[in-house]
Amino acid sequence: MKISSVCLVLLTAEVYGVAAREAHYTATVTPNGEGYTLAPQNSYGGWVNPEDLTPMPQCIAQQDQSTWLSTMTKCTSKRCTRHFAFICTHYQWLTQLSCLSIGFSSNVIEGYLPYCGRSVLAKAQLYLWIRKITGRTWLVDVGDANELQNLSPASLTKGYAAVDVIYKAPICLTGSVSALSMEPFQHVVASCSFTSTAQHTGNAARPWEYSESLRSMIALDFETVGYNLAGRSIRYGDYFDKECFCGAFAIDPEKEPCLVLGQLGLTKERLWINATCGAMSLPDNWTDTLKTTEFAYIPTEDWHWPMCVADMPKQVIELTDHCATDACEVDSSGYCKVKRAVDKACFCRNISYDSCGGSCQIFETRIDYIKWLHDLCGNVQDWHGLPDNWRQLAAPTPLELIPWRWTLKPSSDSNITNDTRLGSARATEKCASNEWKLGSFALVNIATFLAAFLSQRTFIHQIARGFLWHPRPRCWFFKGTLIAALQLVANRFNVFLVQTTPGYEDVPVIELMLLWCSMPRLAWLPILLNFPAAASFLFAEMILQCLSSYCMVMTASYGLEHGFYRGGMERVERGGPAKIMYAGALIWAIIIISLVLFKLVWATPRMDKSRGSEETPLTSSEGEDYAVYGTFSVKGHNNWVSQKLSVELYATVKIILLLWIAQWLFWAGFIGLSSEEYVFMHILSPC
Ligand SMILES: *[C@@H]1O[C@H](CO)[C@@H](O)[C@H](O)[C@H]1NC(C)=O
Ligand SMILES: *[C@@H]1O[C@H](CO)[C@@H](O)[C@H](O)[C@H]1NC(C)=O
Ligand SMILES: *[C@@H]1O[C@H](CO)[C@@H](O)[C@H](O)[C@H]1NC(C)=O
Ligand SMILES: *[C@@H]1O[C@H](CO)[C@@H](O)[C@H](O)[C@H]1NC(C)=O
Ligand SMILES: *[C@@H]1O[C@H](CO)[C@@H](O)[C@H](O)[C@H]1NC(C)=O
Secondary structure (H helix, E strand, O other): OHHHHHHHHHHHHHHHOOOHHHHHHOOOOOOOOOOOOOOOOOOOOOEEOHHHOOOEEHHHHOOOOHHHHHHHHHOEEEEEEEEEOOEEEEEEEEEEHHHHHHHOOHHHHHHHHHHHOOOHHHHHHHHHHHHHHHOOOOOOOOOOOHHHHOOOHHHOOOOEEEHHHHHHOOHHHHOOEOOOOOOEHHHHHHHOEEEOOOOEOOOOOOOEEEEOOOOEEEEOOEEOOEHHHHOOOOOOOEEEEHHHHHHHOOOOOOOOOOHHHHHHHHHHHHHHHHHHHOHHHOOOOOOOOOOEOOOOEEEHHHOOOOHHHHHOOHHHHHHHHHOEEEEEEEOOOOOEEEEEEEEHHHHHHOOOHHHOOHHHHOHHHHHHHHHHHHHHHOOOOOOOOOOOOHHHHOOOOHHHHOOOOOOOOOHHHOOHHHHHOOOOOOOOOOOOOHHHHHHHHHHHHHHHHHHHHHHHHHHHHHHHOOOOOOOOHHHHHHHHHHHHHHHHHHHHHHHHHHHHOOOOOOOOHHHHHHHHHOOOOOOOHHHHHOHHHHHHHHHHHHHHHHHHHHHHHHHHHHHHHOOHHHOOOOOOOOHHHHHHHHHHHHHHHHHHHHHHHHHHHHHHHHHHHHHHHHHHHHHOOOOHHHOOOOOOOHHHHHHHHHHHHHHHHHHHHHHHHHHHHHHHHHHHHHHHHHOOOHHHHHHHOOO
8 A cells, every 4th residue: 555655656756757847737626534644754864755745824815925845945955766787767856854954943833823822723724744754842931832732622712714705795895905014805715714624725735846946945735624634524515713803803893994884884794893803993972873773774574564554644654765774683693694674763754643544543453553653763863752641551541441332422512523532621511400300310210229128018018918929920021110110210211311411412322221220129139028029029120130240241241342340440540430330230131141041051950840849739639629620739739839930939039139230240340441432421411
């Protein structure tokens, strides 16, 4: 193997001896210098073939090589390599190793070191060359190569970057020169560059040769600096040492190369310098004018409109085009990636809360619009586009917590835009006198008590006549309906009172009457003591509860629809009473729904059972009262029916009691919610 490769080297020398210069021009890059790291193999008594010498280091190849080459040339001469007797049959240009070790003195190296010493890897490559050729373990001064003996990735103190990142720098930067040395940017990058492993850039097999025409040694190849010198391998590619670059290249903070190229160029430049070298060489307030998507610019793809976008005027929609510009998105490494973006300051300058009407100013879409506006422009300097009370507008207003929109205020200024603004209206119309108001409410209760009294009279009358109370469907049906009707008449009278107030002529009669139906009625409570008469009152109550379902169900479904039961009333003005009101409505609805479900589930089995219990007396021989089919024993049957009825009445009373509690909650909340405003006052008694 050794013999054959020596032969090959010799053969190559003979065949390509003259063609060496062409080889220089048709140099090929060998991806890895495999089989190349040859020690001088063919020593002719201390003389070696130049092509056996280690290729030129990268940092030498990048500067003026004349001193280097002349040093080598001095040690090279034409020597006889083959004799026949005393006649020389073959001459060859050979280099004397001992001459080289003297020639590459510290004086020669000193001239190359400022450049080669920029990058620790390049310096290490030079050191290895010197050590191999001269056996010296230092470069210029004793000990100056100690740090190079054991390189590690940490030796590159600022790390490295792929050479590709120079494409992320603006042309104004890559085309500039270092403020210190006037050295071009690209040149500085080259001086700090290295490859993953050492690469040959020319004829790897013949790195050196003596050119007779030039009378000088020439380099046909040089070897790049490999990162493997740091004892670690990295992905194949070209890199540069950041420490080296930042030490050799600097911009003048007073005269930045991209200052004249506008904000985007300047941003690109500053981000590139910051990401590569840190902010040290940048002006102190360099971040002030950055055109990045972090704050002042919003990438077009991230732009979103509020829910009420359909109601936004065309001028506002077009602002995104008007204010569109290019800005830098800072990538994960800190470099600029140009993106189309909307200039926040430009957009916000031309928009305020009042720019959009319609659904943008109504309830949930208004809340969304305010949040959008605040998120977008809230921290833009000198922007005051939100009204002073925007925090209130960003939550449901007390008026919006009320599920119906009627009778909020006199029709003369019932404008939804005005409604949503708090405290804008104060009715000053002439009011119904207090006597009238009190009278109307007294009327409602007198009606109930009157009915109660009448029933009691009937009951006492019945006892006096020795009758036991027994169900007379028509009787309690009639009385119950009458009581409910009385209540409705009283409500209608109150509506009439409201309507006579100027400005309230348009209040909806039915809705208002139904709302009053949902009021908890105290009057029927005493009736519980007179149990038998309760049937009529409970029936009346059932009718009124049915009517009150309008408001209760409306409130509960409004609450569900607007998320009031899911925390939608947190930190809302007068949210406390509103919560009570909505809780009352929900409890009421739940009671009714469970009642209906209970009836549905239990109705079928009980029907069978009741049929059975109806049959039992007929087939039973127990008690002669039942012996004759078709004739009622009044006493026995009455006992059984009244017992059954009293159980059912008792259950109904309990349910109505629960509904009554729910109604109290509803009204307590409703009054609390609307008392400070005109709403409640207007509904119960205008003004
Ligand atoms: C500047 O560079 C530092 C360090 O790499 C980084 O933390 C910072 O975010 C950069 N500044 C900007 C504005 O990109
Ligand atoms: C940076 O600050 C200096 C003074 O501190 C000021 O003169 C200069 O105008 C500022 N530059 C920018 C771009 O804000
Ligand atoms: C935005 O506002 C500025 C002044 O504040 C005005 O000059 C400009 O015309 C407005 N642009 C649009 C599109 O309305
Ligand atoms: C509400 O205000 C708008 C805008 O001023 C007006 O056009 C509309 O007629 C008003 N509506 C009522 C009911 O007053
Ligand atoms: C809103 O109410 C004010 C009085 O508080 C009134 O002057 C104004 O005209 C109303 N706006 C609309 C649009 O009705």
